[in-house]
Amino acid sequence: MNLHLLKSKIVNLKSEISITGSKSETNRLLLLQAIFPNLQLENTSNSDDSDIMQKTLQSIQLPTSSIEQFDIHHAGTAMRFLTAYFAIQEGNEVILTGSSRMQERPIQILVDALNQLGADISYQNNEGFPPLKIKGKKLSQSKVSLPANISSQYISALLLIAPKLENGLELTLEGEITSIPYINMTLVLLQSIGVDTSFENNIIKVAPKREVTTQTLVVESDWSSASYWFSIVALSEIGTEITLSSYKENSLQGDSVLAEIYKDFGVETVFNENNTITISKTKNNKLSIVNYQLNNCPDIAQTIAVTCFGLGIGCDLFGLHTLKIKETDRLEALKVELTKLGAEITVTNDSLHLKASQLLYENICIATYQDHRMAMAFAPLALKVGIQIENAEVVSKSYPSFWEDLKKVGFEMQPLSSN
Incomplete structure (x- = not known):
């Protein structure tokens, strides 16, 4: 049209x-809700990005013996956040893909970081780009470093799954940090559901959390x-x-x-x-x-x-x-x-x-x-x-x-x- x-x-x-609600807040909270199902959300975004994120999370069959494929189209946030989410889904194997433009958008920094933590993620076509093959497993490591001037979505993707890591996460950001408000947004949302975090001298720590109290969160x-x-x-x-x-x-x-x-x-x-x-x-x-x-x-x-x-x-x-x-x-x-x-x-x-x-x-x-x-x-x-x-x-x-x-x-x- x-x-x-x-x-x-x-x-x-x-x-x-x-x-309607912030796409940035909504997508973070949708991922946290998938990890902690007793969270309730209000005023969520009606955007395509949030819709595809929600539908993907709702359609996952856990556990399953077959390889599932998910197409998130143009949704960049969903690609980054779901890459991290699928990496910790023990026993599941998925292909995560997107539009032709999405397959031109780099994701290697996030994949490398997750693999350093113990994930099993590989590339289906071009090295460093979607589609990805992700075998979910328990991540054994808790420390990783990233360049600080990258998209904050890479950083937030790691922080959002951190409560489910056995020993939490210690993330070191190297250099000048980009998009600090988006990192702080992720940390504040984690804190709001009872997850302990700290952000000092370019080091972010997120404590492990098995479960959170039932609560309703209203998206700005x-x-x-x-x-x-x-x-x-x-x-x-x-x-x-x-x-x-x-x-x-x-x-x-x-x-x-x-x-x-x-x-x-x-x-x-x-x-x-x-x-x-x-x-x-x-x-x-x-x-x-x-x-x-x-x-x-x-x-x-x-x-x-x-x-x-x-x-x-x-x-x-x-x-x-x-x-x-x-x-x-x-x-x-x-x-x-x-x-x-x-x-x-x-x-x-x-x-x-x-x-x-x-x-x-x-x-x-x-x-x-x-x-x-x-x-x-x-x-x-x-x-x-x-x-x-x-x-x-x-x-x-x-x-x-x-x-x-x-x-x-x-x-x-x-x-x-x-x-």
Whole structure:
């Protein structure tokens, strides 16, 4: 499905949008729930990624004598977390695979670490990449080291299974750590169910835990999904106000830094008592360029870059090396698609540099590269020019109701032929 978003101003200056639970929190808790079945979850994400994670965990037949195959499609988090989970399922043997793009995304660092702990994981096709053959077994070792600048999902995958290791886990991170908030999120969730953890001097320790008390955990709504609403408000007229639920001021999610960053674009955030936030456009800032280090929140880089372009502001964004191994090479994809609209942009292996300029072209078709964030990051530009979004249904990966929610606040759109 291709969509044509017509150029229009938001009709509803004051709107309320409900966003489902954080994909990051949900997927961590789904894995913990599989390990400790007496955990109950509320406000879980309705994203494709969480859905495939949940369905895979629910469909596992334990134990079984046959080799089961699981296809997690584009779900990167599921690939990393399930690799670790299947490694500790004693007596089971599975093939874990995914889409053609997933089979191009590296996983060797995680596989090597698990095998050092005693796992039995091998590659079906290309060394270092899915699909994987995983023979579940009891992991005998408890100490392992990883480069600290890798995707935090590798680190979290190990931490999530650590309570089920006989002696727990001592994980040493070597070098400068990337995405600390996501590591802390995993540790806080472990602590919330009664698992002892520590994180000192690049060494993370997780104690073993046989069982946890029965409890219900409520997932906070997704800040990455909120980022597109911050962009919409930033690109709107003064007085535009949108209320989003459900969010906490002391969020575990690194992307909650949005509330601070978007002050630069005239957006104020108020945390309300009922776990909602109200974001409003209060002024037009006259900045010519902004500079952000986003190594703790790389998923909002696309949103920020497009916001800046829509406002005619330049930006220098750093700490983005993990974006090259996402659903697509997000840095190159941003460069190609923003250039179509008239932007002057350069990218390196870990940064993006956009010159201040004006939108030049109307009704350009933005390619999404099977990447949900490309579709959603560019959609707010319809407040400035008409724009077309190719394969718009890709948003289901993290935010299935995105287009319907845009209609609620007054965005106009028409389906286009995919041919």
